[in-house]
Amino acid sequence: MDFKYSAEAEAFRQEFRTWLEANMPRRRPESDDEAGSDFVRTNEDDWRLSLAWHRKMNSGGWVGVNWPKEYGGRGATLEQMVVYNEEMVRAHAPGIVNGLGIMLVGPTLIHWGTEEQKKRYVPKILSADEIWCQGYSEPGAGSDVASLKTRAIEDGDYFIVNGQKVWTSGADRADWCILLVRTDPEAPKHKGISYLLVDMHSPGVTVRPLVQMTGEKGFNEVFFEDVRVPKKNLVGEKNQGWQVAVTTLMFERTSIAAMRDMMSPVRQLTRLAQLLPRNGGSAWDDSGVRQRIAGFACEAQALRYSNLRQLTRRLKGLPPGPEGSAGKLAVSDLNLRMSKFAMELLGPYSQFEHGAAMAMDSGRWSYRMLSARALTIAGGTSEIQHNIIGERVLGLPKG
Numbered sequence: 001m002d003f004k005y006s007a008e009a010e011a012f013r014q015e016f017r018t019w020l021e022a023n024m025p026r027r028r029p030e031s032d033d034e035a036g037s038d039f040v041r042t043n044e045d046d047w048r049l050s051l052a053w054h055r056k057m058n059s060g061g062w063v064g065v066n067w068p069k070e071y072g073g074r075g076a077t078l079e080q081m082v083v084y085n086e087e088m089v090r091a092h093a094p095g096i097v098n099g100l101g102i103m104l105v106g107p108t109l110i111h112w113g114t115e116e117q118k119k120r121y122v123p124k125i126l127s128a129d130e131i132w133c134q135g136y137s138e139p140g141a142g143s144d145v146a147s148l149k150t151r152a153i154e155d156g157d158y159f160i161v162n163g164q165k166v167w168t169s170g171a172d173r174a175d176w177c178i179l180l181v182r183t184d185p186e187a188p189k190h191k192g193i194s195y196l197l198v199d200m201h202s203p204g205v206t207v208r209p210l211v212q213m214t215g216e217k218g219f220n221e222v223f224f225e226d227v228r229v230p231k232k233n234l235v236g237e238k239n240q241g242w243q244v245a246v247t248t249l250m251f252e253r254t255s256i257a258a259m260r261d262m263m264s265p266v267r268q269l270t271r272l273a274q275l276l277p278r279n280g281g282s283a284w285d286d287s288g289v290r291q292r293i294a295g296f297a298c299e300a301q302a303l304r305y306s307n308l309r310q311l312t313r314r315l316k317g318l319p320p321g322p323e324g325s326a327g328k329l330a331v332s333d334l335n336l337r338m339s340k341f342a343m344e345l346l347g348p349y350s351q352f353e354h355g356a357a358m359a360m361d362s363g364r365w366s367y368r369m370l371s372a373r374a375l376t377i378a379g380g381t382s383e384i385q386h387n388i389i390g391e392r393v394l395g396l397p398k399g
Ligand SMILES: Cc1cc2nc3c(=O)[nH]c(=O)nc-3n(C[C@H](O)[C@H](O)[C@H](O)COP(=O)(O)OP(=O)(O)OC[C@H]3O[C@@H](n4cnc5c(N)ncnc54)[C@H](O)[C@@H]3O)c2cc1C
Pocket: 039, 133, 134, 135, 136, 137, 138, 139, 140, 141, 142, 143, 144, 166, 167, 168, 169, 170, 219, 373, 374, 375, 377, 378, 379, 380, 381, 382, 383, 384, 387
């Protein structure tokens, strides 16, 4: 394990830091972004601001930085990607839009797509001219997504798609969807699936937002009724879509783990403890409170080093292992435990909603508490990550 960054990575850091300093929008002092979850549907004004920031980042060449240069990326190394994430966190830079497109769809298409598909879709993913969503889960197929039932039947140059997806994040704003469909109902379940690119504006597509317990509409039900999808929108071979789907999932899990700087909520928790009045001082004066927060800080640092260890492994040319699952599990669990601890600290104040007049620290922690569960489910539940680690890392027998 190597803790030092190479000279190239440090030069990359300097270039990005300088660009961010010159170009980053001024933030509202009481910005709630840090309290945000990945699954929030922002209002129209926020969306426009985010889109403008995304396009500025893209024009500076700072979106999809690890993509190959020929597809509009910078061909950044894994090490540079870590530096990139560190600098985004350091600058408190606003996130970009089209996260699913950038993190999942682009890399999957670069790996599996035809040249025509790459040329057609990839540039508009980077520029966020086309927003993407992920149509995997169905009412009867979540953890076991391979049992999906949405059906595609061939009709000349088209597939005709019928069925329903659920929990589709961002479908209400999406222009395109990566859609898993069953093309051979007779084959074993993993062998009869195909991976399609579906225009969300096609006749027969209906999107219905679902309200989460945070009160926001982050994800949706999506219905497909006789939707015509050109055959040229098939990614990979017909009935071999499972392999493509797994590639996307791998990108999803590693992104969830790599994206999070867990020291940021630790700092916010510290601020909360310092803010909360207790026995004539603040909760921070209590050594028990400080020890709990120090414990979270240790875990957050351990996660950072685990990421670096995996990075060293990848830099040595070894393939990505099941680290995405371990990282995703650890991040979502730590995030949940920190939110619970904040509820303990707040006591009765934990009942105030985000933004309520009497709420401490803008009520960010009650919001976080409600949204923290989402991360333990999205991208594969914690139980499923345990199964993967048990079976593929520890070599335990299947449960
Ligand atoms: C915020 C959020 C955003 C999402 N966005 C998307 C999206 O954009 N696109 C998309 O396709 N999906 C999305 N999902 C859906 C997500 O992928 C599924 O919710 C997840 O895979 C679990 O599936 P399920 O909800 O059907 O639960 P189920 O699979 O029915 O699981 C129910 C419970 O049983 C447990 N369980 C199931 N199988 C096993 C097993 N073999 N061993 C042990 N325990 C098991 C699970 O861990 C869980 O606790 C999103 C979910 C959330 C919460």
